[in-house]
Amino acid sequence: MLLTVDVGNTQTVLGLFGAGDGPAGSGTELAHTWRVATVASRTADELALQLAELFGLHGLDVREAVTGIAVASVVPRLRAALREMTDRWYRVPTVIVEPGVRTGMPIHYDNPREVGADRIADAVAAFDRYGGPTIVVDFGTATTFEVVSAGGEYLGGVILPGIEISMEALFSKAALLPRVELVEPSSVLAKNTVESVQSGAIYGFAAQVDGLCRRLQEEVGPATVVATGGLASLIGPVSTAVDHHEPWLTLEGLRIIFGRNRPAG
Numbered sequence: 001m002l003l004t005v006d007v008g009n010t011q012t013v014l015g016l017f018g019a020g021d022g023p024a025g026s027g028t029e030l031a032h033t034w035r036v037a038t039v040a041s042r043t044a045d046e047l048a049l050q051l052a053e054l055f056g057l058h059g060l061d062v063r064e065a066v067t068g069i070a071v072a073s074v075v076p077r078l079r080a081a082l083r084e085m086t087d088r089w090y091r092v093p094t095v096i097v098e099p100g101v102r103t104g105m106p107i108h109y110d111n112p113r114e115v116g117a118d119r120i121a122d123a124v125a126a127f128d129r130y131g132g133p134t135i136v137v138d139f140g141t142a143t144t145f146e147v148v149s150a151g152g153e154y155l156g157g158v159i160l161p162g163i164e165i166s167m168e169a170l171f172s173k174a175a176l177l178p179r180v181e182l183v184e185p186s187s188v189l190a191k192n193t194v195e196s197v198q199s200g201a202i203y204g205f206a207a208q209v210d211g212l213c214r215r216l217q218e219e220v221g222p223a224t225v226v227a228t229g230g231l232a233s234l235i236g237p238v239s240t241a242v243d244h245h246e247p248w249l250t251l252e253g254l255r256i257i258f259g260r261n262r263p264a265g
Contacts, residue, residue: 001031003051003066004254005082006118007073009141010164011230012038014054015251016065028255030248032058035230040077044084069094070258072117072250095254095261097121102260107154116144119157121253122228123148128256129246130224135216136249137209137242139229141165145212147220155220158212163205163231170197182234206239213241 002017014036018029034054042050055062069086071094073079079096086094095101097117105124109115122136123146136146142165145158161169163182171179177197184202185195213225227236228249236242246252 001065002068002070002255002258003062004251004258005069005071005073006121006250006254007071007075007078007082008038008118009074010038011140012036012078013248013251014051015248015254017251017255030251032060033248033251038075038078040075042078042081044081044088047078047081047085048089063090066090066092068092068258068262070254071096072121072254074116074118093258093262095258097254097257101257103257104260105148105152105154109154109156115154118250119144119146120154121250121257122146123154123253124256125246125249125253126224126226127152129252130226130244133220133223135213135223135225137213137225137227137229137232138250139163139227139231139235143205143209143229145216147216147223149220158216160208163201163235166205167197167201182231184234184238202234202238206235209235209239210241 004015006013014034015030016032018031051062069092071082073082083096097120099113103120103124107115122138126134126136127148132148132150132152134148138144141162143160143162147155147157149155171177178194180194180197182201183198185198188199188203190196190199217223224243225241226244226246227242228246232245236245
């Protein structure tokens with residue numbers, strides 16, 4: 001089975017794809033997913049122990065179950081630790097998305113090395129599922145937009161502060177504003193402080209997504225908009241631009257990229 005690992009600045013998402021009938025990592029069914037806090041100081045041994053515990057929740061032996069590993073990490077220290085972990089504990093075919101890895105997608109960026117591995121995986125998966133032009137909106141620590149052409153080329157994107165860190169900045173600088181749960185309020189026009197903040201967060205960020213997607217489409221033409229990331233389920237339903245919600249898009253992209261780099265045989 002193929003283990004996919006998406007290491008973000010705040011959270012790490014893991015997925016286990018079924019073995020399928022072909023070579024390692026060929027299964028396309030996402031059997032299990034996990035979401036854990038990203039701790040940049042974890043060592044290779046600690047990561048291996050954490051994996052064993054997560055697999056144990058489902059009665060699985062990680063060293064018996066995993067036949068391939070694909071990793072996207074925006075945390076360099078953890079990328080190195082994961083590389084050491086796979087070399088030391090698993091010794092299975094491993095693909096870490098970084099310069100030199102075959103993605104099957106031309107990157108039209110001034111410096112392609114600057115594009116985060118998660119952004120590339122998102123773009124690859126969205127184009128594989130919906131074709132192009134496609135816009136991917138990933139709600140993570142940062143909210144990112146990726147634009148893919150009709151021909152499957154990565155054209156560029158947009159990066160802005162994510163919802164949670166934006167709200168954290170608001171609460172830390174505005175002493176009288178209470179911390180609130182991020183849920184949709186009863187209406188846009190709020191009658192109390194809690195719902196006022198919720199309205200600003202939910203509908204304000206949705207309007208931000210809608211406005212940026214409109215501007216991007218003015219440049220590249222009509223495009224399918226796909227939402228992913230931890231808060232996509234909250235913002236997507238109130239956005240007028242989002243066409244599809246794909247919670248595991250990055251993991252799907254890692255699965256595809258693994259297949260394009262899997263050794264023959």
